[in-house]
Amino acid sequence: MPVVSPRLSSPEADEAPVRKLYRSAEGRLLGGVARGLAGHLGLPVVWVRVVFLGLLSINGLGALLYAVFWFFVPLGLGGTTGQRSAFELSPDGRRRLRKPDKGQVVALIALLFGAAIFASKVDVGGWANPYIFPSVLIGVGVVLVWRQADNTRRARWTEGARRSRWLPVARGLAGVALVGTGLTGFVVVNGSAAQLGNVLTAAIAVLAGIALLAGPYLVRMTQDLSEERLMRIRAQERAEVAAHVHDSVLHTLTLIQRNAESAGEVRRLARAQERELRAWLYKPEGTGREEEPETLAEAVKKAAAEVEDKHGVPLEVVVVGDCPLDDGLSAQMQAAREAMVNAAKYGGEGGAVQVYAEVEGRTVFVSVRDRGPGFDPDAVPADRMGVRESIIGRMQRNGGTARLRSVPGGGTEVELEMERAQG
Amino acid sequence: MTEETTDRHVRVVLVDDHRMFRTGVQAEIGRTETTGVEVVGEAADVDQAITVITATRPEVVLLDVHLPGGGGVEVLRRSAAMMGDAENPVRFLALSVSDAAEDVIGVIRGGARGYVTKTITGTDLVDSIFRVQDGDAVFSPRLAGFVLDAFASTDAPPVDEDMDRLTQREREVLRLIARGYAYKEIAKQLFISVKTVESHVSAVLRKLQLSNRHELTRWATARRLV
Numbered sequence: 018m019p020v021v022s023p024r025l026s027s028p029e030a031d032e033a034p035v036r037k038l039y040r041s042a043e044g045r046l047l048g049g050v051a052r053g054l055a056g057h058l059g060l061p062v063v064w065v066r067v068v069f070l071g072l073l074s075i076n077g078l079g080a081l082l083y084a085v086f087w088f089f090v091p092l093g094l095g096g097t098t099g100q101r102s103a104f105e106l107s108p109d110g111r112r113r114l115r116k117p118d119k120g121q122v123v124a125l126i127a128l129l130f131g132a133a134i135f136a137s138k139v140d141v142g143g144w145a146n147p148y149i150f151p152s153v154l155i156g157v158g159v160v161l162v163w164r165q166a167d168n169t170r171r172a173r174w175t176e177g178a179r180r181s182r183w184l185p186v187a188r189g190l191a192g193v194a195l196v197g198t199g200l201t202g203f204v205v206v207n208g209s210a211a212q213l214g215n216v217l218t219a220a221i222a223v224l225a226g227i228a229l230l231a232g233p234y235l236v237r238m239t240q241d242l243s244e245e246r247l248m249r250i251r252a253q254e255r256a257e258v259a260a261h262v263h264d265s266v267l268h269t270l271t272l273i274q275r276n277a278e279s280a281g282e283v284r285r286l287a288r289a290q291e292r293e294l295r296a297w298l299y300k301p302e303g304t305g306r307e308e309e310p311e312t313l314a315e316a317v318k319k320a321a322a323e324v325e326d327k328h329g330v331p332l333e334v335v336v337v338g339d340c341p342l343d344d345g346l347s348a349q350m351q352a353a354r355e356a357m358v359n360a361a362k363y364g365g366e367g368g369a370v371q372v373y374a375e376v377e378g379r380t381v382f383v384s385v386r387d388r389g390p391g392f393d394p395d396a397v398p399a400d401r402m403g404v405r406e407s408i409i410g411r412m413q414r415n416g417g418t419a420r421l422r423s424v425p426g427g428g429t430e431v432e433l434e435m436e437r438a439q440g
Numbered sequence: 441m442t443e444e445t446t447d448r449h450v451r452v453v454l455v456d457d458h459r460m461f462r463t464g465v466q467a468e469i470g471r472t473e474t475t476g477v478e479v480v481g482e483a484a485d486v487d488q489a490i491t492v493i494t495a496t497r498p499e500v501v502l503l504d505v506h507l508p509g510g511g512g513v514e515v516l517r518r519s520a521a522m523m524g525d526a527e528n529p530v531r532f533l534a535l536s537v538s539d540a541a542e543d544v545i546g547v548i549r550g551g552a553r554g555y556v557t558k559t560i561t562g563t564d565l566v567d568s569i570f571r572v573q574d575g576d577a578v579f580s581p582r583l584a585g586f587v588l589d590a591f592a593s594t595d596a597p598p599v600d601e602d603m604d605r606l607t608q609r610e611r612e613v614l615r616l617i618a619r620g621y622a623y624k625e626i627a628k629q630l631f632i633s634v635k636t637v638e639s640h641v642s643a644v645l646r647k648l649q650l651s652n653r654h655e656l657t658r659w660a661t662a663r664r665l666v
Binding site for chain 2: 333335336338368369371375384430
């Protein structure tokens with residue numbers, strides 16, 4: 018069976034030169050054959066259904082044709098002309114019964130009418146007819162199971178349309194039960210109930226024989242199929258990586274070539290790109306877009322990344338442990354960020370700024386260290402509020418402590434300690 | 441730092457599948473008369489690496505973690521005999537662009553004496569090479585962070601406690617490394633000698649290699665690494 022790619026058969030794709038016949042998954046009554054055909058031929062659905070009904074009266078040819086179409090034509094999204102399923106999605110995402118459109122109602126009545134005529138014509142012996150009743154049972158059972166197969170297939174395409182899990186199972190079981198009853202009916206009604214044992218033994222023997230013969234072949238086929246699927250998934254992944262590398266990495270490299278003269282800019286671009294690529298590689302579930310951090314580790318990394326981008330000084334971040342952010346820790350993060358900015362601004366000449374955060378029990382410790390020229394904390398004029406207010410003051414107001422150690426010529430280190438909130 | 445190392449000499453093999461990177465490192469550290477580092481061989485995959493290392497018997501191998509043919513861990517596994525040689529052991533320093541925890545812990549457990557990332561400066565790299573040659577362990581701040589993380593998350597006391605637990609002192613040393621301190625600065629801060637710092641770090645490395653599998657598995661599972 019050809020692989021149907023539902024995403025490609027959008028309404029625009031229907032205008033493609035080669036139109037393939039699909040059964041319609043949307044707005045169908047039974048197997049979607051009539052609607053699919055109608056869409057393919059460009060006719061109203063009612064006409065197609067009427068033709069099928071008409072054919073039905075010729076010894077049930079319509080039903081046979083319908084079954085053949087159902088069997089051989091793959092389910093697709095083509096053939097719909099603006100009409101949707103009998104259910105529609107309400108704004109709150111729930112499915113509700115949609116007002117049935119006139120054409121469908123007419124078709125349904127006509128179908129029932131035709132079926133009644135068909136039944137009255139063929140049903141010569143009433144319930145006693147040994148073939149009609151089991152045949153109808155088998156037919157209904159097969160239809161049930163087949164529709165179910167269609168539904169599971171469709172559910173794979175549309176991840177969102179996930180309904181209760183027992184319904185498909187129940188439908189499948191009901192179908193199997195109907196077919197089973199029909200088959201038993203054949204045996205019983207035909208008066209061969211006495212030989213049921215023999216028949217069953219023979220049937221099981223035949224089935225076992227078929228299984229022995231076809232089994233290995235089937236297993237091989239399933240293996241091939243799953244392998245093929247795996248390859249396709251791999252190819253998709255590769256394409257995605259290629260797309261990402263093209264979008265971000267290649268553009269950055271181009272920018273670097275243009276800015277080759279300014280070392281600072283090159284370094285900034287390279288660092289930003291490296292960080293972005295790492296985040297993308299090691300967090301495949303993420304979209305690459307950063308949201309508001311919810312944990313300490315994320316917050317530290319985000320702050321460091323922003324400072325790095327803004328000031329062009331590399332920050333090496335090491336985080337040990339993690340915990341959710343609370344008010345106190347948010348304040349600590351702001352203080353740490355201020356310390357990082359200071360380190361990048363005044364101490365960035367001495368190499369990378371080291372940021373270290375550790376969660377140990379209830380205590381969160383953050384250290385920001387640079388290898389710049391350092392300064393004498395006592396010599397800072399009283400009107401310079403950066404360190405005093407943004408770092409030390411902020412930590413104290415929120416119940417934490419801040420220590421500042423700076424040796425002229427030996428770099429500066431800011432240590433921030435905060436207790437986590439209870440609970 | 442280069443001034444005090446010129447009188448020393450170390451033979452190094454570079455194992456990395458990126459030719460450009462090998463060339464770059466060679467250019468940066470291979471000026472033997474200045475740095476004391478002599479690059480005696482290069483290899484691009486696991487098989488080549490084993491051949492070159494066996495043929496040249498270098499003192500230090502700079503080993504990339506991601507290599508065709510099984511990765512750096514495979515090189516370490518196949519040269520275990522040369523690492524254990526008492527006469528002139530081959531020592532491994534992992535040099536990788538990856539700083540993913542499982543890569544780092546993997547090669548350290550495989551027997552590498554240290555782990556540095558490729559963003560390291562030439563001077564620091566030369567310094568690390570000599571430290572590894574001396575038999576010391578080289579910890580980058582990030583590696584120290586991983587190790588602290590690994591041992592911190594084992595709240596329940598493990599079975600062989602004295603083997604798996606870090607002592608208070610080792611923890612302190614690691615923490616200072618993670619904060620970006622050099623060994624010399626750590627020694628000054630803790631009022632111990634640089635040699636003591638180095639022996640602490642070596643002890644951590646040994647514990648990391650010996651710490652039971654079970655614990656590391658649990659640690660990795662907790663971080664959804666496996």
